[in-house]
Amino acid sequence: MNRRAWVRLDNASNIFLAARSDVDPKVFRVSAEVDHEVDPELLQRALDTTFDRYPLYHSVLRSGIFWYYLQDSDLRPRVRPESQHTCAPIYFDDKRALLFRVIYHRKRIMLEIFHALSDGTGALWFLSDLVEEYVWLRSPEAAGTPGGPKLEIDQGWGSPVARGIPAPEPMHELVADSFSEHFAGKRAAGDEPKPQSGDGAARYALREAKGALRPKGGRVYRVRGTRTPDNRTRLVELTAPAGEVIALAKAEGVSLTMYLTALLLDSVNRASGGLGKARTMGVSIPVNLRQHFPSTSARNFFATVRVEHRFGEGLDDIGSICRDLDEQFRPQATREALEAKVQKLIAFERMALLRIVPRALKNVILRQINRANNRGLTVALSNLGNVRLPGQAEAHVGRMLFHVASVRPQFCAMSHAGELTISFTSPFVETDHVREFARRLTEAGVHVTVAATRVTEQELDEQQRAVVAP
Amino acid sequence: MQLEGAWARCPLCGADAAAGGAGASGVAVARPDPLPSIPLAFSRRRLFRALFLTSLAMIVLSLAAQLLFSGQQGAPGALRIVWLAIVTLWLVTIMAVRKRHNLAKGTLYLVVIVSAMSVYWDYLTGWHGWSLSFTIPIVCGSSILALMITVQLTRIEVGDHILYTVVTVLLGLAPIVFLVLGWVSTSIPSLICGSLSVITLALLQTTRGAEVRHELKKRLNV
Numbered sequence: 001m002n003r004r005a006w007v008r009l010d011n012a013s014n015i016f017l018a019a020r021s022d023v024d025p026k027v028f029r030v031s032a033e034v035d036h037e038v039d040p041e042l043l044q045r046a047l048d049t050t051f052d053r054y055p056l057y058h059s060v061l062r063s064g065i066f067w068y069y070l071q072d073s074d075l076r077p078r079v080r081p082e083s084q085h086t087c088a089p090i091y092f093d094d095k096r097a098l099l100f101r102v103i104y105h106r107k108r109i110m111l112e113i114f115h116a117l118s119d120g121t122g123a124l125w126f127l128s129d130l131v132e133e134y135v136w137l138r139s140p141e142a143a144g145t146p147g148g149p150k151l152e153i154d155q156g157w158g159s160p161v162a163r164g165i166p167a168p169e170p171m172h173e174l175v176a177d178s179f180s181e182h183f184a185g186k187r188a189a190g191d192e193p194k195p196q197s198g199d200g201a202a203r204y205a206l207r208e209a210k211g212a213l214r215p216k217g218g219r220v221y222r223v224r225g226t227r228t229p230d231n232r233t234r235l236v237e238l239t240a241p242a243g244e245v246i247a248l249a250k251a252e253g254v255s256l257t258m259y260l261t262a263l264l265l266d267s268v269n270r271a272s273g274g275l276g277k278a279r280t281m282g283v284s285i286p287v288n289l290r291q292h293f294p295s296t297s298a299r300n301f302f303a304t305v306r307v308e309h310r311f312g313e314g315l316d317d318i319g320s321i322c323r324d325l326d327e328q329f330r331p332q333a334t335r336e337a338l339e340a341k342v343q344k345l346i347a348f349e350r351m352a353l354l355r356i357v358p359r360a361l362k363n364v365i366l367r368q369i370n371r372a373n374n375r376g377l378t379v380a381l382s383n384l385g386n387v388r389l390p391g392q393a394e395a396h397v398g399r400m401l402f403h404v405a406s407v408r409p410q411f412c413a414m415s416h417a418g419e420l421t422i423s424f425t426s427p428f429v430e431t432d433h434v435r436e437f438a439r440r441l442t443e444a445g446v447h448v449t450v451a452a453t454r455v456t457e458q459e460l461d462e463q464q465r466a467v468v469a470p
Numbered sequence: 471m472q473l474e475g476a477w478a479r480c481p482l483c484g485a486d487a488a489a490g491g492a493g494a495s496g497v498a499v500a501r502p503d504p505l506p507s508i509p510l511a512f513s514r515r516r517l518f519r520a521l522f523l524t525s526l527a528m529i530v531l532s533l534a535a536q537l538l539f540s541g542q543q544g545a546p547g548a549l550r551i552v553w554l555a556i557v558t559l560w561l562v563t564i565m566a567v568r569k570r571h572n573l574a575k576g577t578l579y580l581v582v583i584v585s586a587m588s589v590y591w592d593y594l595t596g597w598h599g600w601s602l603s604f605t606i607p608i609v610c611g612s613s614i615l616a617l618m619i620t621v622q623l624t625r626i627e628v629g630d631h632i633l634y635t636v637v638t639v640l641l642g643l644a645p646i647v648f649l650v651l652g653w654v655s656t657s658i659p660s661l662i663c664g665s666l667s668v669i670t671l672a673l674l675q676t677t678r679g680a681e682v683r684h685e686l687k688k689r690l691n692v
Contacts, residue, residue, distance in 0.1 A: 003629070003681070003684055004627075004629055006688055008691060033504070062688075064688055064689035064690065064691055065689050065690055066690065066691060066692045067691060067692075069688060069691065071629075071688075082506050082508075083506075083508065084508060085508045086505070094568075094569065094571045094572055094575070095571045096571060096630070105504070105505070105506050106502065106504060107504070108504055229510050230510045232508075235505070236481065236482065237474075237504075237505075355692040356692055431481060431482050434482055435482035435483050438471060438482060442471055447471075447472075448471050448472075449471070449472045449473070449474060449501075450471060450472070450473050450474065450480075450481070450482060451473070451474035451475060451503065451504050451505055452475075452477075452481035452482075452505070453505050453508075454481075454507045454508075457510060459481070460507055460509060460510065462477075462478045462479075463476070463507045464507075
């Protein structure tokens, strides 16, 4: 009798289930651009091999009475040409399906993942192994055997407190999450007593969420726009020489992440046509916990930090915004601060009475927390850092890209082979803030290339006409 | 600034995108589009959802309306039969669409929906007890048999159906309760259904007891 391995969903992932929607199905994509048109057959073979090494990726998501859990399956993934819009939903209630897909288009190999399965770093491990295997299959005689030096992610330039992640031998099994490993059973210093009733627990959770995310500097500006016709994510990719942009960040004395964040806030401000009374902009920045708490798990292991800037009070030039954000970010991204924050969340999750609240009700509570969270945010961003691929893959891969579906304007950055890619996603048709962002960069002398998805009927019709009558 | 892909206008500033070199706008097409054009797809989904929600609302309103006219002069009569039949048909269709990924869960939902509808129907038409005497035992008994056959013939994992099967079988014990309470006019359907449930439960306990406990442990994990 085949009794399936299963493991409970981690602390961070439960929110993805509760917060997913048509607009934001909680899917993200990491892509690698190889130096030739992708061969689907070889990619399938590479996927088969890589998939066998990642039991975590075999799992499907099931729902218990109280929690979701991941369960092993016999399903096998098939590579497909890109035929759905970017970050299309992966998980559907009651549908037994793998939580990721591998797709290709021209030179791109793309991995899309439902966020409850893994985070950006975990996904990057899978993608790099896949690409390494693919490159090896393409020319086995020239490239030796796969399994050379492991992927390196240098987040040192991305985050002011980050250190490069030492080439790990990641754990790909369906195992307990790193949150339990590092934080379970510990209590954050100064923790107040937890409420004992279910209803009190919900109120406590909301208060905690609001407290943690409440803007300090007044009403938060939120970007509005026209929703895309079929809820697809509007994606705009900017590619620029990494060195040139890093030089700009260095000139301001901050990390690349802080520089790009400041640039984004400035761009949103310029594109807004006046902020009105809501002159504070809140930003959510995920921090990879593997930097501080050793983990080889490919499952989610990150925490988010919130910073903000209030326009119209003091200086609003890029340098001033940079320093304002940096001063807020640094103390929040230390090991101690992150530990305290995550322990609080874990303690909340493990509250005895909350545990016995049925899953459906927990989802309602988590959705409310997520709403409270969203009200305090203008934009979000995520920086995967500078990546170095293993083996021969390094020489055959150019740009690498990363983006997520989002309910608010967001950008994701990563860098490979000297090219920095900044992928903007938004649920809106408008791209005004991206235009301003690109302008700021080009004005600073950076050469920028733009790619974008077509989201409106007009854009798609124009493309159709261009194909019919070239 | 350069553009990737053949854009008639720059997707950022709306300026004309000149192929082959930077035009007055400074926008030029540099490389083939790395992102494919995916046709719009979701208007269908929105329509489907609207249809789905409208159907549910109509069903609820219909049931309420039936209740309102119950026992009044000029009650719908034969029209009610058609009405309730249509409502039941829709409910079953909606259930089948929603729960199409798990046959066992679908069967359980079917038993609940059809049983509840028949009791309501019986109540509206003057309460003759046919729902408890015949419909529920027949629906429960047939579902147990159908489930037993389905899980043997289709590739459905034990873990995926065992709990729903157990609940369906437990529901099959309800007609015995009706019988004991004296709510039924004819005892044979209830006796057959009850016996079938008891036999199946005993069978499940001996052959699948460990799986049931394993599934319960997973799903009741707090």
